[in-house]
Amino acid sequence: MLAIDVHQLRKQFKVQKNREGLKGAMLDLFKREHTEVMAVKDISFQIPQGEICGYIGENGAGKSTTIKMLTGILVPTSGRILVNGFVPHQEREQFVGSIGVVFGQRSQLWWDIGVIESFRLLRKVYKVDEADFKARLVELVETLQLGDLLNRPVRKLSLGQRMRCELVAALLHNPSILFLDEPTIGLDIVVKTEIREFLKRLNREYGTTILLTTHDLQDIEALCSRVIMLDDGRIIYDGGLEELKERWGKGREVQFQFTDPISLLDVSGLTSGFEGVRWTKENEVTAKVWIPRELNVSDVLSRVVGSAAEISDIKIFETNTDEIVREIYKTGSPEAKEQAKEAVRG
Numbered sequence: 001m002l003a004i005d006v007h008q009l010r011k012q013f014k015v016q017k018n019r020e021g022l023k024g025a026m027l028d029l030f031k032r033e034h035t036e037v038m039a040v041k042d043i044s045f046q047i048p049q050g051e052i053c054g055y056i057g058e059n060g061a062g063k064s065t066t067i068k069m070l071t072g073i074l075v076p077t078s079g080r081i082l083v084n085g086f087v088p089h090q091e092r093e094q095f096v097g098s099i100g101v102v103f104g105q106r107s108q109l110w111w112d113i114g115v116i117e118s119f120r121l122l123r124k125v126y127k128v129d130e131a132d133f134k135a136r137l138v139e140l141v142e143t144l145q146l147g148d149l150l151n152r153p154v155r156k157l158s159l160g161q162r163m164r165c166e167l168v169a170a171l172l173h174n175p176s177i178l179f180l181d182e183p184t185i186g187l188d189i190v191v192k193t194e195i196r197e198f199l200k201r202l203n204r205e206y207g208t209t210i211l212l213t214t215h216d217l218q219d220i221e222a223l224c225s226r227v228i229m230l231d232d233g234r235i236i237y238d239g240g241l242e243e244l245k246e247r248w249g250k251g252r253e254v255q256f257q258f259t260d261p262i263s264l265l266d267v268s269g270l271t272s273g274f275e276g277v278r279w280t281k282e283n284e285v286t287a288k289v290w291i292p293r294e295l296n297v298s299d300v301l302s303r304v305v306g307s308a309a310e311i312s313d314i315k316i317f318e319t320n321t322d323e324i325v326r327e328i329y330k331t332g333s334p335e336a337k338e339q340a341k342e343a344v345r346g
């Protein structure tokens with residue numbers, strides 16, 4: 001069974017218009033005018049059990065709206081959703097037992113009571129057996145190092161501590177799918193890394209399926225083999241992260257450290273004939289070469305390595321996903337968007 005199966009999913013919101021001026025406000029009192037906003041436009045995708053998939057897009061692209069439909073909080077305007085074989089908004093009671101949800105910007109813990117009390121209440125909500133609850137709590141508390149936080153009220157926790165507690169709260173009933181909406185927002189790099197490690201482990205040990213939205217592409221790099229990219233309510237890319245980099249990455253950079261001092265002229269000579277290759281000198285013995293996407297990196301490398309110049313070190317710089325994705329978002333890079341839409345269609 002697929003973890004998530006979505007067909008032609010659409011969500012349209014009715015938004016009240018505000019008319020201008022005093023007269024407008026008076027008129028609004030009697031009869032409001034409405035417009036429609038289509039937040040999600042007939043999207044389809046399937047996620048198998050055990051996959052970690054990133055769901056990305058600019059502000060307002062429709063990510064949260066999708067997650068809310070997948071978790072049964074919003075009812076779709078049209079289309080079909082099956083999550084763990086359930087129709088989320090129809091079969092709520094059984095359904096919520098099989099999923100966990102963390103919204104980075106909202107808490108599911110009670111503000112004024114000890115964290116452990118919130119966990120106990122959630123145990124009742126999810127009808128988790130006492131012995132299972134204890135075993136799971138011990139394990140999660142240990143992995144996420146929550147020991148001395150458990151008796152503190154949530155309002156006294158730092159954001160990072162709270163987020164770790166949110167994860168425990170979402171996982172106490174051992175769900176097979178975890179939805180994360182901006183799980184690392186506002187956290188420092190140390191806590192971000194801890195949370196990423198924890199999620200990887202969860203996926204590895206329990207096969208938990210994870211769908212996560214994020215604006216932090218480091219989350220995607222660290223966790224996801226697959227990315228779904230949304231733009232204005234439509235899917236513009238659905239595929240591997242590596243493929244995304246390959247398809248839209250503009251090139252690779254390789255840094256060479258030579259044994260003896262070199263000049264820019266020397267190194268440029270090494271790659272003569274390769275069109276578009278650009279060298280920059282970093283210091284007496286170090287130079288960087290930029291290799292455009294159209295060329296095979298290893299062809300260029302072997303030419304340099306096979307030359308008379310003696311090399312003491314080589315570093316290859318990975319294509320920066322941040323830059324690629326920002327480029328697609330920003331320029332809309334019309335042809336990239338068009339290509340992507342075609343790839344999804346075809």
Ligand SMILES: Nc1ncnc2c1ncn2[C@@H]1O[C@H](COP(=O)(O)OP(=O)(O)OP(=O)(O)O)[C@@H](O)[C@H]1O
Binds near residue numbers: 015038058059063065
């Ligand atoms: N309850 C609502 N009523 C009306 N319009 C809404 C509602 N919720 C979302 N929208 C609109 O739907 C579109 C998609 O919003 P959504 O929150 O899903 O985007 P998002 O990709 O999650 O953005 P962000 O990264 O900012 O969280 C936006 O234009 C938003 O204004």
